[in-house]
Amino acid sequence: MKKLMIGNAAVAAGLHDGGLGVVSSYPGTPSTEITEFLSKYDDLHSEWAPNEKVACEVAFGASLAGARSACAMKHVGLNVAADPLFTLSYTGVNGGMVICVADDPAMHSSQNEQDSRHYAIASKVPMLEPSDSQEAYDFAKTAFELSEKFDTPVLLRMCTRIAHSQSVVEAGEAVPAVLKDYTKNPQKYIMMPGNAIRRHPFVEQRTADLAEFANDCMYNKVEMNSSEIGIITSGCSYLYVKEVMGDSASILKIGMPNPLPDKLIKEFAKKVKKLYVIEELDPVIESHVKALGIDCIGKELFSLLGEFSQGTIAKAFGKEDKYSVTADSVIPPRPPMMCAGCPHRGMFYTLSKNKITVMGDIGCYTLGAVAPLNALDSTLCMGASVSGLHGFNAARGNETEKKSVAVIGDSTFMHSGMTGLVNIAYNATNSTVIILDNSITGMTGHQQNPTTGYNIKGDPAAKVDLEALCKALGINRVRVVDPYDLKACETAVKEELAIDEPSVIISRRPCVLLKTVKHAPSLKVESDKCRSCKRCMGLGCPAISLKDGKAKIDNTLCVGCGVCKQLCAFDAIV
Amino acid sequence: MTKSVMIVGVGGQGSLLASKLLGRLLMDEGFDVKVSEVHGMSQRGGSVVTYVRYGEQVYSPIITEGEADIIISFEKLEAARYAAFLKKDGKIVVNTQQIDPMPVIIGAAEYPEKVLNELTDKGCCVEALDALSLAEKAGSSKAVNIVLMGKAAKYFHIPYDKWIAAIENTVAPKFVEMNKIAFDLGYNA
Incomplete structure (x- = not known):
């Protein structure tokens, strides 16, 4: 059955249908809903961990025990979980393991704009990157097989626009969760120097094997249309490229940004006259392409900053439509703020x-x-x-x-x-x-x-x-x-x-938005007593504003917390 | 041809339900649909925007300047903020409610009261209505979203009955009747 799902819901459904046994996460926009949706299933163990490092280690333990496991976090959460990640690359897995990481280009709800793909390269772990909810479902579900086949955790990279956009998903059959046998294996799972030294060559061989696999896998796709323009792209950039270029350019869509498919890239580059690499944030694919000795146009045309849109692509290829109308008045910004009654x-x-x-x-x-x-x-x-x-x-x-x-x-x-x-x-x-x-x-x-x-x-x-x-x-x-x-x-x-x-x-004091919190009746200002001193305005409460010089309380927003009342020297707030 | 609809307003006004209803309805009508939501920090009283796009095959989930066929705004100032996204001959359906942003509240900026007139003067098709009063008349100020959907419905070329069915499928059972009244009040406004 076809369903509209946000990317994160699709990841959850994919992980579940891929046979997930245990998920442990710490919330973080734009990754939170993955675990929230998973918590609705009763045939798997779900939990909020105190932080991402704990969550990732819980997923490791579950994998060791033979279950398919996952954890989900925002991009900066992976900094916290980086410690287990780098050595998980050495131990590999027993049950398949997926680490979902959601980047936030344009920082809708984050403190920086880091690009998680660097972690995949640095830890030598394969990474998948879907472009819509259907791919989010398919990639999450098949990530377990990839993980077990190559004995590695798999990173699943989301970004805000994929995580929080609904698109149509047709789910497949669910694979029942199975618990593989656990056998003690110190050489593989005890990462002290003597063992780790023997695991490192395995990691390098695995990366080579994965790079070979990447040349012919379901994640990377070539769409040959034109021999003039070729575009290598991934994630939501692929959507913007398709929107603007349609069938007028050839596209190599990268669904597996690490390791990159050298052979596929070389063959694709040979077939087009002019090669572009279009990716948000850092020039990860571009640097790789250039290191292969292939000339391409990338960050000189497409910014390192923020997120793209179809407008970005249209502008770069001179296909912009100039129409736009604006009001003459200055439009004051509306930044987010603490709620009325926020403790x-x-x-x-x-x-x-x-x-x-x-x-x-x-x-x-x-x-x-x-x-x-x-x-x-x-x-x-x-x-x-x-x-x-x-x-x-x-x-x-x-x-x-x-x-x-x-x-x-x-x-x-x-x-x-x-x-x-x-x-x-x-x-x-x-x-x-x-x-x-x-x-x-x-x-x-x-x-x-x-x-x-x-x-x-x-x-x-x-x-x-x-x-x-x-x-x-x-x-x-x-x-x-x-x-x-x-x-x-x-x-x-x-x-x-x-x-x-x-x-x-x-x-x-509990968050005023909690359903269990009872609100007091809203307060009001007796305007004849208000002396316009504006002391109450210093609180930055969205329920209080000035009308004709006097304070006024919006009774649809006020929850009667009484903080402003304590500030008023003239007892005007009742 | 992909159609683009923006639902804009102030965090907490209930635009997520409107996009959910619209997305479901358009999918049931056989369109490919993408809906881009906003979560996290900007929900806390900030300016929020939801993109709904539909057509035979939709690629981008977001909308850029000069591209929106319809902007449905829950608040006056927000309609003006996103006006640049409207395409030529696009429509704005706007609730005339005024919610002061923090810079206005603390006196650092002025609320541009006549902003809708400015847009009309520049040739924008602006349909303004007091959706809050109509919602209250229907039984709850929370039904502003459905009143606005009622007002915007005619631009979608989808039969009335399908809208009503979408409300029945999306809204919690105890609120269905109230929301049907709200939809009609917007539809006939």
Whole structure:
């Protein structure tokens, strides 16, 4: 039956129908839905792991045990899972293993624009790259066979436009999950020098075998149309090329970007007068083609930055249609922002008001950086707030210990904040870490984590006690504060910064978007009492605006959190 | 020939349901369909855009400037933001609701109140309606998406009954009646 599916749903269906037994992942846009869709199947084990390294190692263990296994992550998640990846390349697999990685060109929801294909090359692991949901299904399903045939994990590269675009999928028959035998095999699975030395030649031979396989496989396709123009392309760039060029150019579509098919590329190049390589982000295919001694046009015409569209291709080949109309008025931007009633707002207001230096982290609370709160000083990667603060204070000492903090969400703290906190206790800076505990993984769309008390299926699970955990990690001063209470926030921040020892403040209130959270009646402004001081506007709450100089609260957005009411010196908000 | 429809609005306004309904309907009509959604950070009150493309064979899931046959906008300013994507003789169907973005809220920018008139003056076909009031009349402010689909329906050359069937197939059973009323209010507006 034909179904419209986003690419990630198709990957999930493909993995399932390929006989998946175990999946473990950490959420990250644009990869999250792969595991969410897999969690709906009852004939496999699915879970949210605390981070991508754990997830990848769980998938390794499951593969070793004989199951077909998978993990899914965003591009920067693969940095975290890179450690197991590089040696998994040596051990190979027992049950087939697929590592799904989703890149985010144009950074719709990411902190950088890295190209995951470099990981495939560096770790010497084959990578598949679909162009639509049907291919996402087919590639995910067949990746297990590839993995077992060549004794290697397989990377499946998605990008935002493939992951989050719906297209028509016709699913095939599901292969039942089987558990292969597990036999102890130290030479293959214990990667100490004596064994690893013997595995390395295997890895090199495997890459050569895969490169040969790539010349004649279902993943790479040649469409011969013209002898004038030849285009080597892959992923969503292939779609844009087809849209613009139709049958007027010959195309070599690469569905397996590592290892690349040398013979196929050479033959294709010979048949066309002018060769282009069109790929988003880095010149991975282009560099390879040039290394083969073949002249081609690539990054001089197609940017290293952002994502492409059919417009990019049309412009490059002089096929642009110039029509476009715009309004004369300046259109103000509409950046994302923290929701009305967001529990992070009260804490950020407090930090901003007291001019605290704030080391930020990855999550909804990164939005504390935008005006009018402007509360953050840095955001680097998951967990860097905590370790970064320690380094900041180690460099500047008492001067900054008294006026800087780290902020990190509950899920991010579980991901990689804990180790940084151990370092603060162990190497003794008087750092203050604020855990913004909204009892959910927010930005990626409400996934459970080890602090919420529920697992991926919504069933009750062991719940990490953050207070006890922080104490066990060596922090003696741990206190909890309600971020809706501005006075309590200010007292907590001032006291913990003043004290000469490391401390943790847990700013605790569940995400206002959770269905279990009951909203208070919306507040309103009594305009005769409003003196237009604009103090409430400093919160950056989307429900509050100025109309004719007076504050006004939008009752369809306000959830009655009462933070603005505490700020009003004239009792105008009721 | 591939047709291009953009559904634009503010994160949280319910444009995902509209694209789901439209995608399903067009697929059932025998078209190849691609729908490109937005997830993650921009959903948090930011400007969001969903692309729906259909035809005999659709390649690109996204739409570029000068290419959209129809822009369905859940908010006035957002219609203007994406106007450059409209093709010559394209149509804009827009909810007249005004939602101030943060730069306007904090007084760093002004909301261009007359922006729809500017587009009309330049020859754009703009069909504006107060979809929020109509949705409330149907029984829920959340039905703005279905009111707008009702208003835009005539441009798709798909029989009325098929739209109603698509609503029945897409919306949760307890909301079907309310959404049918919302669709009719938009359809007849």
